[in-house]
Amino acid sequence: MPQTFSLPLQDNDQLAAVDLGSNSFHMVVARYTMGQLRVIDRLRETVRMADGLDERGGLSAEAHARAIDCLARFGQRIRDLPDSRVRALATNTVRQLALPRNFLVPAEAALGHGIEVVAGREEARLIYLGVAHAQPPKPGTRRLVIDIGGGSTEFIIGSGLQTLERESVQVGCIASTRRFFAGGKLSRKRWNSALTEVTAELQQFAKPYRALGWQEAIGSSGTAKAIGEICAAMKLSKGAITAEALPQMRDRLLQAERIEDIDLPGLSKDRQPIIAGGVLVMEAAFQALGIERMMVSKAAMREGILYDMLGRRGGDDPREQSVAIMMQRYGVDPAQAERVEQTAQRLFDQVADAWQLEADDARVLSWAARLHEIGLTVAHSQYHVHGAYLLEYSDIAGFSRQEQLMLAALVRTHRRGIPRTAFDALPDRRIPAAKHIAALLRLAVLLHRAHDAEPIPTLELMAQNEELHLLLDKEWIDARPLLRADLIGEANDMPGLGIAFKPFVT
Numbered sequence: 001m002p003q004t005f006s007l008p009l010q011d012n013d014q015l016a017a018v019d020l021g022s023n024s025f026h027m028v029v030a031r032y033t034m035g036q037l038r039v040i041d042r043l044r045e046t047v048r049m050a051d052g053l054d055e056r057g058g059l060s061a062e063a064h065a066r067a068i069d070c071l072a073r074f075g076q077r078i079r080d081l082p083d084s085r086v087r088a089l090a091t092n093t094v095r096q097l098a099l100p101r102n103f104l105v106p107a108e109a110a111l112g113h114g115i116e117v118v119a120g121r122e123e124a125r126l127i128y129l130g131v132a133h134a135q136p137p138k139p140g141t142r143r144l145v146i147d148i149g150g151g152s153t154e155f156i157i158g159s160g161l162q163t164l165e166r167e168s169v170q171v172g173c174i175a176s177t178r179r180f181f182a183g184g185k186l187s188r189k190r191w192n193s194a195l196t197e198v199t200a201e202l203q204q205f206a207k208p209y210r211a212l213g214w215q216e217a218i219g220s221s222g223t224a225k226a227i228g229e230i231c232a233a234m235k236l237s238k239g240a241i242t243a244e245a246l247p248q249m250r251d252r253l254l255q256a257e258r259i260e261d262i263d264l265p266g267l268s269k270d271r272q273p274i275i276a277g278g279v280l281v282m283e284a285a286f287q288a289l290g291i292e293r294m295m296v297s298k299a300a301m302r303e304g305i306l307y308d309m310l311g312r313r314g315g316d317d318p319r320e321q322s323v324a325i326m327m328q329r330y331g332v333d334p335a336q337a338e339r340v341e342q343t344a345q346r347l348f349d350q351v352a353d354a355w356q357l358e359a360d361d362a363r364v365l366s367w368a369a370r371l372h373e374i375g376l377t378v379a380h381s382q383y384h385v386h387g388a389y390l391l392e393y394s395d396i397a398g399f400s401r402q403e404q405l406m407l408a409a410l411v412r413t414h415r416r417g418i419p420r421t422a423f424d425a426l427p428d429r430r431i432p433a434a435k436h437i438a439a440l441l442r443l444a445v446l447l448h449r450a451h452d453a454e455p456i457p458t459l460e461l462m463a464q465n466e467e468l469h470l471l472l473d474k475e476w477i478d479a480r481p482l483l484r485a486d487l488i489g490e491a492n493d494m495p496g497l498g499i500a501f502k503p504f505v506t
Helices: 061-078 090-095 100-111 120-134 173-180 188-212 222-233 245-253 273-288 299-313 318-329 334-355 359-371 385-392 400-414 429-449 473-479 481-496
Strands: 014-020 024-033 036-046 086-090 113-118 141-149 153-159 162-167 216-220 292-297 459-465 467-472 500-505
Touching: 014 061, 014 299, 024 061, 024 299, 036 061, 036 086, 036 299, 086 090, 086 299, 090 100, 090 120, 100 273, 113 400, 120 141, 120 153, 120 162, 120 216, 120 299, 141 222, 141 273, 153 188, 153 273, 153 292, 162 188, 173 273, 188 273, 188 334, 216 222, 216 385, 222 273, 222 292, 245 273, 299 318, 299 467, 299 500, 318 359, 334 359, 334 429, 359 429, 385 400, 400 429, 429 467, 429 481, 467 473, 473 481, 481 500
Parallel strands: 014 086, 086 113, 141 216, 216 292, 467 500
Antiparallel strands: 014 024, 024 036, 141 153, 153 162, 459 467
16 A cells, blocks of 8 residues: 655645756745645746757856856755755756766755756656646646747646646757757748758657647747747737747748847847747647647746645655556556565664665655566566666656666665666765665565565564664574575675675574
8 A cells, every 4th residue: 555654744834846947947935825835935047058058968167057056046045944845856958968967966065955857758747737736727628738948848738637648859949049040040941941840850749649639728938928928019919829920920030130130029138049949849839739829827847846746745646656557567466566565664664763764765665665576577587677677767757867766776676686886877865775775675575585475473673884683583484494595695695785784583
C-alpha cells in the first residue's frame, strides 16, 4: 500500500516554486490558507540562458553569471523556508548542457536550495496543471495548451486536471530566432523557409492531436502573452490569438529588415529580440494543428509546480500512480514487491536517526523496492541493469530527472557487484543518502530472495557511522543456508557502497 511520508501543510505555511526557464527565471511564493494557495509574492527576471548555449552544450560566462546573480536574489527571498517547501526546476537549456553539474552546483549554492532538472514531457504536465488550476475547464471538455518557451515548446491536450497527450519540441522563441534569423536579418524568404521547417517538425504528432481534438486552445507563458497583447494593440482581437490575426502580425513584423528594427504595437523592448522566433513557432503551431482561436493564460509551469507540491503533500502524489503503472506495465509481482518494501521500511526505521535519513529518502526507498524487479520483463540475466535502464530513460510522470536517476541507481545496485560509477550522475548532496538507501534495499531483497511469505521473526539493524550490524534469529537463519551464504557474501559486496556490513545471529 502507498505510504504517506510528508507532514501535512499547516495554515500559513509558505511554499515557493522557482522556474529556471530558458528565457526568464520566475519565482512564486504562496501561503497555504484553509486548503487553498494564496500567492503573496512574484519575482521575474529576464536571464536569457538559451542565448549563452552553444552547439557543444557549453554555457557562456555571461549567461552563467546572469543566472547565478538572479538565483542569489531569489535565494534571499526564500532563505528561511525549509527545503521541503521549496521546489526549483530547470528546463530546456539546462537539459542541453553537456556538463549540467558545472551549472547546478553553483546555482544551488546561490539559491540556497536544491535544483532539479525536468524532462520536456514532465515540464508539459506541470504547465497544464498550472493552467488548469488557474482556469478550471468545463467538465468533460478537452483543451489544448501550448507553451512557447525560450528553448522548447510544449504541446498538451488535457481534460480536467489530467493530461491526455504531452509533447515537447526543440523550438522556442530564443532558439528559433537564433536558428532561423542568424545575424538578426529578417526576410520573407527566410521566414517561409523557417515556417516550412518548424511546421514539418510539428507534423510528427499533429495527426493524433487533431484526431483526439479539443474544445478550446490556450497559450501560456511570456510569448503567448506578448502575442496576445500585440493582437490587442493592433486591434486585431481583444487579446486572443487568432488564425486571421497572425499573418497580419507577421507581415507587420517583416516590414523590418533587422530584428532590432521590429516595430509592433504593444511589444516591449525586453521581448523585441526574441519575438520573431516566438511568432514563427506560433504560426507553425496554428497551421500544423488547425487552430482557429487561442486564449491566453497568466499561469504557467511555476503555478503548476506549486499545485504539484500541494498534491505531493496532500496524498495526491502523481508519482505514486506512475510507480503503480510501471509495475503493471512490466508485470511486477505485487506480493513480492510489497514484502520487499515492508522489510526495507522496517530496516529504514531502525537506522534513519543514526544515518540522518529523511522522509523523502523513505519514499524513494519504497518506490525502488516496488520497482526493483521491472527488468525481469527483459531478461532474468542482468535484470537489475535492464531495470535501471528502463527507469533512467522512460518518461515517468511526476518525476524529475534527478529522481529518476536516483531510482535507476538504486535498482542498478540492489544486487551483485556495485560499479564505481553507479552514483556519479546524482547531485553530490544526494550521494550519501543514496548509498545508505541502496544498502537497505540490498538487504531487503536478499531477505526475500526465496519469495517466501513467512514473516522474519527477528530483524534488528543497527548503524554506527558507516557500519551496519544485522541481528537475525539463529534457528530461522540456520534453516536457510542459501540466505546465510548470501549474507556472508554481502559483507564482501557492501564495501562498494562505502559501508562495512556485519551479519550475526542471536
